[in-house]
Amino acid sequence: MSARRASWLREPATVAAIAALALAALWLALRLAGLDATRAMLALWDGSFGSSYALVSSTLVRATPLILTGLAVAIAFRAGVWNIGAEGQLLAGAATAAALGLFASPALGPFTVVAALAVGALAGAFWAWIAAYLRNRFGVLEVISTIMLNFVALYAVGYLVRGPLQEPTHIYPQSEPLPAVAELPKLIAGSRLHWGFALAVLAAPVAWWVLRNTAAGFRVRAVGRNPDAARVAGLVNVERTTMRVFLVSGALAGLAGAIELTGVTFALYENVSPGYGYTAIAVALLAGLDPLGVLATGLLFGALEAGSLAMQREAAVPSVVVNVVEALLVLLILGVARWRGGSAILSRLAGVGSGSTEAAR
Amino acid sequence: MDVHRSAHDSLTSESTPPPLLALEQIAKRFGTVDALVGASLHARPGTVHALLGENGAGKTTLMRIAFGELKPDAGVVRIDGSVSRLASPADALAHGIGMVHQHFTAVPAMTVAENVALASGTRGRFRPAGARARVLELCEQVGFTLDPGALAGDLSVGMQQRLEIVKALARGARVLILDEPTALLAPAEAEELLAMLSRFAARGNAAVIITHKLREALSAADDVTVLRRGRTTLAVRAADSDAVQLTAAMLGESGVAGRGARDVGGGVTNEGNGEKARDGARGEGVRREGGQVVIDARDLVLVDGRGVQRVRGVTLAVRAGEILGVAGVEGAGQHELLRALAGRMKPSEGALHVPERIGFVPADRQRDALVAGFTLAENVALSGAGAARGRMRWKEIERRTSELLEGHDIVASGVRAAAESLSGGNQQKLVLARELDGAPHALVAENPTRGLDIAATAALHHRLVEAREAGMAIVLYSSDLDELIAMSDRLVVMFDGHLTEVALDRDAAGRAMLGAS
Numbered sequence: 001m002s003a004r005r006a007s008w009l010r011e012p013a014t015v016a017a018i019a020a021l022a023l024a025a026l027w028l029a030l031r032l033a034g035l036d037a038t039r040a041m042l043a044l045w046d047g048s049f050g051s052s053y054a055l056v057s058s059t060l061v062r063a064t065p066l067i068l069t070g071l072a073v074a075i076a077f078r079a080g081v082w083n084i085g086a087e088g089q090l091l092a093g094a095a096t097a098a099a100l101g102l103f104a105s106p107a108l109g110p111f112t113v114v115a116a117l118a119v120g121a122l123a124g125a126f127w128a129w130i131a132a133y134l135r136n137r138f139g140v141l142e143v144i145s146t147i148m149l150n151f152v153a154l155y156a157v158g159y160l161v162r163g164p165l166q167e168p169t170h171i172y173p174q175s176e177p178l179p180a181v182a183e184l185p186k187l188i189a190g191s192r193l194h195w196g197f198a199l200a201v202l203a204a205p206v207a208w209w210v211l212r213n214t215a216a217g218f219r220v221r222a223v224g225r226n227p228d229a230a231r232v233a234g235l236v237n238v239e240r241t242t243m244r245v246f247l248v249s250g251a252l253a254g255l256a257g258a259i260e261l262t263g264v265t266f267a268l269y270e271n272v273s274p275g276y277g278y279t280a281i282a283v284a285l286l287a288g289l290d291p292l293g294v295l296a297t298g299l300l301f302g303a304l305e306a307g308s309l310a311m312q313r314e315a316a317v318p319s320v321v322v323n324v325v326e327a328l329l330v331l332l333i334l335g336v337a338r339w340r341g342g343s344a345i346l347s348r349l350a351g352v353g354s355g356s357t358e359a360a361r
Numbered sequence: 362m363d364v365h366r367s368a369h370d371s372l373t374s375e376s377t378p379p380p381l382l383a384l385e386q387i388a389k390r391f392g393t394v395d396a397l398v399g400a401s402l403h404a405r406p407g408t409v410h411a412l413l414g415e416n417g418a419g420k421t422t423l424m425r426i427a428f429g430e431l432k433p434d435a436g437v438v439r440i441d442g443s444v445s446r447l448a449s450p451a452d453a454l455a456h457g458i459g460m461v462h463q464h465f466t467a468v469p470a471m472t473v474a475e476n477v478a479l480a481s482g483t484r485g486r487f488r489p490a491g492a493r494a495r496v497l498e499l500c501e502q503v504g505f506t507l508d509p510g511a512l513a514g515d516l517s518v519g520m521q522q523r524l525e526i527v528k529a530l531a532r533g534a535r536v537l538i539l540d541e542p543t544a545l546l547a548p549a550e551a552e553e554l555l556a557m558l559s560r561f562a563a564r565g566n567a568a569v570i571i572t573h574k575l576r577e578a579l580s581a582a583d584d585v586t587v588l589r590r591g592r593t594t595l596a597v598r599a600a601d602s603d604a605v606q607l608t609a610a611m612l613g614e615s616g617v618a619g620r621g622a623r624d625v626g627g628g629v630t631n632e633g634n635g636e637k638a639r640d641g642a643r644g645e646g647v648r649r650e651g652g653q654v655v656i657d658a659r660d661l662v663l664v665d666g667r668g669v670q671r672v673r674g675v676t677l678a679v680r681a682g683e684i685l686g687v688a689g690v691e692g693a694g695q696h697e698l699l700r701a702l703a704g705r706m707k708p709s710e711g712a713l714h715v716p717e718r719i720g721f722v723p724a725d726r727q728r729d730a731l732v733a734g735f736t737l738a739e740n741v742a743l744s745g746a747g748a749a750r751g752r753m754r755w756k757e758i759e760r761r762t763s764e765l766l767e768g769h770d771i772v773a774s775g776v777r778a779a780a781e782s783l784s785g786g787n788q789q790k791l792v793l794a795r796e797l798d799g800a801p802h803a804l805v806a807e808n809p810t811r812g813l814d815i816a817a818t819a820a821l822h823h824r825l826v827e828a829r830e831a832g833m834a835i836v837l838y839s840s841d842l843d844e845l846i847a848m849s850d851r852l853v854v855m856f857d858g859h860l861t862e863v864a865l866d867r868d869a870a871g872r873a874m875l876g877a878s
Contacts, residue, residue, distance in 0.1 A: 215749035218739070222746055225732045232705050232721065232729040233792075234746035 018336060019300070022328045029324070030317060040315035044322075047310020048303035054310070057192040061264060063302025065090065065273070067200040068256035069280035070287065070294040071207050076249040077289050078211065080224040081242050085131060085146025086253040087277025088153035092127040093120035093254030094261045095157050098165060098175050098268035101182030101261070112181045117258045124254015125247045127153060132246035136239045142246075150277070158270050165268055174269035184263035196259035200298070203252065207291035220245055253277060274305075282330045301326060379442035381406045381567040382427060382458065382536045387436035389422055389591075396422045397433075398591040404536060404567040404584075409558050411578035411599070412571045414588035415611055415690070415871075420571045423588065424538050427569075428460040429453035440536075459529025460538040463545075465521045469514030473524055476513050480528035499530045503561045505553065518667065519550040526557075537561060538569045543577060544692045545669055555581040573690040575604050575875050587611055612871045652680035655716055655803050655834035656702050662710035663697040671697040673858035674711070679803065679834045684825060686849025686865075687838040690874050695838055695855040696724065696807070702836050703805035715803070716834075720744075720796030722806040730792045733781040737773055737791060738762040740780045744795050761798070769794040770820065786813050793821060803834040810844065822848060842870055 023041070030037035048059050069086040076083035097120035105112040131149060134140035158173070160166075165175040184194040211217035222230040223241045230236040256276065265272050283301050287293030308322035380403040389397040397419045404410045414420045425431045427438060429447030438445050440456050447453045450460070467476045474492035477499075496509040500523075507523045516524060522542065529537055537558070543551035555577070558568040562583075572578055578585050579599050587595040587610040595602075595610035656679040663672035671694040679685050679702070689695035700706035701713060703721035723729035731740055741762045742753060762776040771790045773783055780788060793809060806825075810818045825848060829835055839845045845852060846865050853862045854873035863869045 213753055213755070215746065215751060215753055218742065218749070218753050219746055222732055222735070222739075222743055225734055226728070228728050229730055229732050229743065230746065232723055233731070233795075234743045235704075236747040 014336065015333075018329065018332045022325050022332060025328055026321065026325050030321070035317055036315055040311050040317045043311045043314040043317075044304075044307035046307075046314075048307035053191070054306065056188060058306035058309075059299070059303045060197050061192050061194075061302075062305045063299045064194075064197045064200045064263070065256040065260050065276040066279060066283050066301050066305075067204060067294060067298035068259070069253050069277050070283035070298045071200075071203055071291055072249040072252035072256070073280045073284035074287060074289045074291055074294050075207060075211070075220070075252070076245055077284060078224045079220045079242055079245040080227060081132075081245050081249065082141075082143045083128065083131070083146050083246065083249050084143055084281065085128065085149050085277070086249075086256075086280045087273060087275065088146065088150035089124035089127045089250040089253035090257035090260070090273055090277045091150075091153040091157050093124040093257030094272050095153075095160055095165075095257075095268055096120050096123035096254075097258035097261045098178065099160075101178040102165065102176060105179045105181050108181075110181055112179070113184055113262055116182055116262050117255060120258020120261070121251040121255040124257065125251040127254065128246045128250025129243075132243045136243060154270070157268065157272070161269055167267075172269075175267050177267045178262065182262055183266060184259065192264070194259070194263035196263045199255070199259065201295065204291045204295040211291065216244070253280075279305075279326065282326050285330055286333055378406055380404055380439070381441060382569070383437075383439035383442075384423060384427060385437040385439065387423060387426055387433045387438075389419075389426065389431060389434050395591055397426075399593065400436075400588055400591060401593045401596070402427075402569070402586045403596070404569050406535075406565050406567055407562055408567055408583035409555075409562050409581060410567060410569045410584045410586065411582035412569055412586050412588065413573070413575070413578050413607060413611060415573075418588040418611070419591040420588055421540055424460065424540065424569065424571060427453070427536075428458060428538060454529075454532045454534065457533055457535040458538065459532060459534030459536070461522065461525040461529060461540065461542060463540045465525055467513035467516075467521060467524055467528075469512065471513055472509065473507055473511050473513060473516075473527075474509040476524060477509075477528055477531050481531040495531065496527060499527050502564070503530065503557050505557050518545045518669065519547070519554075522546070522554070530561075535566045536569065537566065538571075540571045541573070541692065542570055543572065543574070545667075551577075573875060575607050578607065579604065589613060608868075608872060608875065611875070612868065652682040652832070652834075654678045655681050656719075656836070657714040658702065658708075658711065659713075660711040661698070661701060661708045661713060663694070663701055663706060664709045665697055671858055672701070672855075675855075675858075675860040677702075677853065677860060679836055681802075681832045681834050682829055683850040684829050684835040684837055684848055686845040686852040687836060687855065688842060688845055688852060688870050688874055689838075689855035693855040693874070694858040698855060698860070699805050699807050699836060699838055716801070718799065718801040718803075720801045720804040720806075722792055722796055722804070722809045724807040726789055726792050731780045731788060733779070735780055736777045737766070737780060737783075738776045740791065741765065741795050741798075744798075765791070765794040765798060770817075786817060789813060790817065790821075793824070797824065797828060800831065801833065803836070804828060805836045807838045808840055809837070810839065810841075842867060842874075846870070 027037045027041055030040050047054055049055055069090060072086045072089070073083060097116040100116045100119050101112060104115065108115050127149060128146075131142045131145040134145045135142045161173045161175055167174060167176045184196055187193045187195050187198055211221060219230065219234070219236050219241050222234060223236060223238050227238045231238050257273070260272065260276075261268060279301055283294060283297045286297040304322045304325060308319035311317045311322075312319040382402075382404040384400065384402045387397050387400045388395070400419055400423050402410070402412065402423065412420050412424065422431065426433050429450050429452045438447060440458065445456055447456065453460075468479065471479065474489065474496050477496050478487060478492040493509040496507065500507050503526070505523055507520060507527060511520075513521065513524060522545070526537065542554055546554060558570070558581070562568050570582065579602065582599045585595070585597055585599050585602060585607065586593055587607060589611055595606070597606070656677075658675060658677045661672055661675045661677070662670065665671050675698060687695050687699065697706060701708055702715065704715040704719055705721060727733070732743060735743070738755065738759045742758045759776045765771070766773055766776065769790050771783070771787050771794065773787060780791070783791065789809075796804060810821055813821060825835060825837070837845065837848055846867060849865060851862065852865050852870055853860050854870055856873060856876045861873055863873045
């Protein structure tokens with residue numbers, strides 16, 4: 001129902017051209033650095049889409065937390081809530097899921113994994129609630145508070161894995177591996193792909209449908225685009241709407257953390273997330289804040305991250321160069337959008353931006 | 362130095378020195394609207410000058426020309442006797458003309474001294490001690506206090522205004538123009554400000570205050586210029602004038618007669634309510650006085666976002682089947698009152714009862730009524746979005762939207778067109794159509810015909826009368842007094858946060874709007 005859906009989804013050619021441009025830039029940069037650029041690019045492909053193993057066990061596994069946190073960011077931004085804290089909410093979810101998996105599995109038995117996902121989502125929502133409360137009660141900008149809470153979460157995990165949750169020998173700063181009842185079952189036997197991926201793929205169309213077809217979703221969009229009109233013409237309780245969006249956004253990010261723990265790492269340690277919650281911002285922006293678009297961009301970024309590891313392994317190119325490609329992608333998309341004028345992405349961001357300053361006032 | 366020079370001038374050039382600022386026969390047109398057609402003003406050195414006029418008389422436009430923000434289409438601006446073509450406010454400041462707008466322009470996170478230094482174009486190194494000393498010196502010149510170390514964002518409205526004045530003084534302003542300077546101030550603060558302006562003028566400078574307030578013009582100013590519909594209708598010494606003369610100059614000698622040609626009540630007349638739509642409308646109102654009370658307000662006190670008390674104890678009842686007209690000059694509190702009556706603003710004191718289903722047409726439709734990027738159907742759905750549950754029935758909403766487009770003669774490419782693709786008039790019609798849809802118990806409308814052409818205005822008037830006949834309680838504000846008188850069954854006037862009911866009469870309403878009894 002939105003006047004103009006994310007325009008880039010309608011222009012796959014543009015996006016493909018931009019992606020090609022970003023990859024060409026990467027090739028050139030590697031070349032200039034005196035590395036074997038072609039080999040690195042081939043490794044990037046091999047590690048992401050090159051084989052069914054790479055696709056299923058690497059790309060899709062990495063895409064899972066990116067899609068969920070990308071949705072968390074997209075939904076928040078659509079409401080004019082600048083939640084930069086998906087990383088912290090993810091960590092809160094992961095830590096809580098780990099604690100539950102370690103301590104409550106004897107009592108919960110086969111329900112342990114479901115309970116772990118549930119408390120992970122709750123913990124993420126709670127972590128977001130802190131920022132939401134600060135915004136509504138004291139007018140603290142959520143951009144600041146959510147970033148700060150990311151660090152609080154990171155150091156809290158650091159404490160947990162050296163304190164209450166540390167493995168029994170007290171040598172490594174990490175928790176004991178989760179018992180089998182706390183592990184997410186595999187989606188495809190023999191691969192690393194777990195059911196969390198199915199949840200993420202399901203969450204995107206659900207979020208899209210809710211935003212489009214429900215009264216609550218409509219309020220979210222209205223508040224994001226023009227909180228004054230929502231308040232005056234729609235008699236919408238703007239504070240309540242942003243609070244709920246914060247909670248849902250945090251819950252999605254928390255769920256991503258719980259899934260990562262129960263499906264991939266099986267133990268809590270400090271670097272349990274390589275910054276999924278930050279990459280999520282790029283994922284959401286690139287998707288034009290459209291939940292269905294997040295599915296596509298989450299997959300793309302998952303592939304890039306998966307491929308980067310192969311690149312490091314096979315061509316001795318540091319995997320962080322992929323971050324450069326990711327950043328380049330976002331800048332190029334925004335640049336092209338501005339150049340072509342009247343882009344849905346820009347106007348949505350612009351509308352959301354002015355809305356947020358209005359609300360903060 | 363300046364003082365000496367002007368004193369010297371006045372001795373040599375006989376008894377009347379040239380005006381510090383002279384505006385001669387200024388004309389300015391915006392699109393098809395003549396804002397100014399022959400406005401003149403002479404601000405003599407050593408005087409406080411009041412510029413009076415109704416809403417839309419052209420006061421602010423004239424002063425923006427004097428400050429270089431607008432270029433006149435015709436006429437001459439003289440500063441200190443010589444013709445000046447001001448290209449920009451910076452140019453005006455260089456010529457010694459400063460302006461204090463209604464909205465302030467300080468940087469909230471910076472101190473007073475820093476703001477003043479910023480405004481006066483400090484170059485090279487910033488010296489905090491020097492900046493502080495400069496502020497204190499300027500304050501002393503005009504005799505008020507202002508803490509140079511305070512953050513601008515922490516200042517009260519009155520202090521922010523002082524900061525704006527000091528900023529102008531720091532640029533060497535000899536003519537200070539203030540747009541409605543007392544509108545935001547408490548009475549005691551206003552007194553202080555006016556006294557300060559007298560002291561400033563006494564040093565051989567001139568101050569021009571734009572105001573609606575007759576008493577202020579008569580008591581605080583030396584000279585008064587009155588504008589009416591873009592033309593200077595009176596220029597006198599305050600001591601030689603009185604409220605009656607000023608009112609006549611502002612409203613026109615013959616009241617309504619001057620605007621008789623405008624077909625304000627046309628829509629009503631077309632509907633066969635007889636030749637005298639006004640009398641017809643009024644007659645209905647009297648007959649319907651027994652209607653049920655729909656909106657009930659008692660001892661209402663309203664405070665705006667900046668903490669200024671805008672409505673100070675208003676008691677009011679609006680009944681089913683009547684149109685209650687609300688008049689008031691800008692900032693008299695009607696804006697807040699209408700919001701509260703529409704259930705869009707919580708009173709800080711008093712009791713307020715409004716019906717559950719109530720339509721509201723706010724003054725700023727772009728900001729408060731429409732979501733620019735949403736489709737027309739989404740904008741129609743916006744009304745009632747707060748209470749909506751479950752699914753959005755888009756099919757049904759789109760059908761209703763296309764009915765509204767057709768029924769209200771709204772030109773659009775379809776229900777899925779973006780609201781921002783509509784012309785201003787059509788956006789407005791959409792808001793009205795939406796707010797009247799579903800027969801609410803009451804409608805509060807703020808300037809609903811602004812920007813509409815004659816046919817659309819007539820159609821809207823017809824709709825309001827229809828809604829009233831159907832038993833709706835309607836509160837109507839318009840900055841066009843003739844329209845209000847033509848449409849209303851009863852008329853109330855807001856002045857300085859207080860409400861008085863007046864006769865449906867142009868002169869009585871005009872006087873009440875200006876606070877003259």
